[in-house]
Amino acid sequence: MISQQDFQELKFKTLKHFWGYDHFRDAQEAIIDSVIREKDTLVLLPTGAGKSLCYQLPALLREGTCLVISPLLALMKDQVNQLKARGIEAEYLSSELDEYDAETIYDRCKEGLTKILYISPERITNKQFLQHIEEIALSFIAVDEAHCISEWGQDFRPSYQNIKEFRQNNPEIHCLALTATATPKVLDEIKLKLGLKDPEVFQKSFKRDNIKIFTEEISDKFQKVFDILKFTNESGIVYVRTRREAEQLSEFLQKNQLTHVDFFHAGLSTKEKNTRQRIWNTSDNHVLISTNAFGMGIDKDNVRFVIHYSPAPSIENYYQEIGRSGRDGKESFAFLLWNTQELLNFDQILKNQIPNKAEFLKIITYLYSVFQVAEFELPEKIFSLNINAIHNFTRLSTAKIKNVLGFLHNQEIIYFNDYRSLSSLQLM
Template sequence: MADKYQEILRTYWGYPDFRGIQRDIIESITSGKDTLGLMPTGGGKSITFQVPALSQEGVCIVVTPLIALMKDQVQHLKERGILAEAIYTGLSRSEIIKILENCIFGDIKFLYVSPERLASEIFQTKLRHIKVSFITVDEAHCISQWGYDFRPSYLEISKIREMKPEAPILALTATATPSVVDDIQQQLHFAQPNVYKMSFARKNLAYVVRETADKTQEMLHILKCTEGSAIVYVRSRKRTKEVALLLNQQNISATFYHAGLAPDVKDCRQKEWQADETRVMVATNAFGMGIDKPDVRMVIHIDCPDSLEAYFQEAGR
């Protein structure tokens, strides 16, 4: 007989059962324990907080740095009849107040928040009156100064923790060294160590090193001989534009992406790529977290990544 977690999974997502460590994480967070889940890209991280949030009262606050991912997940939840909202840079004060008051007085189950918004006076004032089931920290490695993608805004999460000490923390990441794992738990003030780790072996991926005297020509050869969407990672913003221009000159549809672009430009380019209007995304490591595109056939690094952890995160797109 299916239990309440399986019933929620089947009702809203249509899956017969959980995969890997999903159930372990769900049972841990619903028992009130601070929990860290290490799961590879494609491991089903979202299920580990969406299912338990629907099984209990209160609002699940989800901290994530990606506006595009927030909008995408909120839309998917609403399509399933689940009330969800997101607060991010660009919303007006009145829009933010309306969302937060709906969390206090309405039936909203998920509130997605960018880490930068956690420090705002409006958010902190209203948060005191919101019944929070638990706090999910996505891309949790961003809170660690030992990690490859440290983001100072993530340090605000510990302040929210102090305001809602009764709400356990669920931290999720696809990439973390042992030192980062320890640091995440320390920064988030875990009551005690509690880590669940899924195998990071990806049987559907092949890692290949090509020795070549001309990386550009090798990249062109690979893209012309293989169908499907692709990501090409480079080390600098300038290179993203140069490589995208080169690909377009070779009749390979491409665009570029880096942290220096305006938010609406980044959002537009990501949507075009995900909708197959553009085949190749040439990007710095600013592009990658939260990307979910099933037909990505190639991830090409023509420049060396910052670290093995960064390579693993980027290659797993």
């Protein structure tokens, strides 16, 4: 039995050995101690506060495998690659793995070699997974982006609702829920729908003193972005509203000798997106001109600025997006560019683009009906997609339809191709 003093020393030695830090940040140590004591724990920390360490470090100190439920495959891959680079045994399961690779991962978990296993929430109802998990000693469950369980949030993911039943079938395993985005109402919903028992709650102020915010009314935004970027040689993100703006602004900047700039949006192929994100992640001065398809779950400390070419669609979006800068605690900058006409048109644009729940379900119902797909079925088949047919059936605007398809694409429920070729859709 390890003494409390020896445990404290081991905790800091682990932090130093794998992460290179001498001290924890903010509430990290108290959260880790709660997990080690096998308490259900709910964590609400701002973007960039180091939430992932709160389950990664205790996973190394506890016997067994930590099961991490995460919403995005790209996020899982990024986390696993970073952990492996630190010498930590971590893996992820996804439908893109063949049967042999998946069996190898399961075997390593059963042998106690893999300390952290990432899965999507959809996998916890997979029969093969449930059979294997019975033979794996789980240390605890970590639910990342836990706000996805809430129907009050914009990132609602229905499959998160299945986590509670999975926990009820494994009542001895405690749970750590983490999010950067939650109102008091959403926090209560997380507790209820995850079945957290008397959880310890850690909540930190969202104030980020190291981020300096500037807003400016601008008529020539291309020139303003150029003026900002020509005086910096550091990494950043420029958020634009449309794919076309991303491409045109990137082209303008490159023509003006800013060669460390590229664009990123959901219309790129998976290979192109992975390549561009990798270049940006490993660079000290690369800048991505991006729609909001980019950013969720990124783990890059040295983002020095975020520029909003136009106002974000909500305060929540704006907070999340500027929070991707200055994660290392160093001085960073957020620039918001706007003009009067843009704001006058903004409300009408939102009404035309954002579907309500009934409209969202109408589009989903159409897709399942036309393509003869049963609920929860996951056929790896590509369907030709006619946006006009969806419009004729639902009587909804093309913008609303594309927003729903884009949302499903970003959540990796479908692969939606709408870029320089015939539109198609694939259920993932």
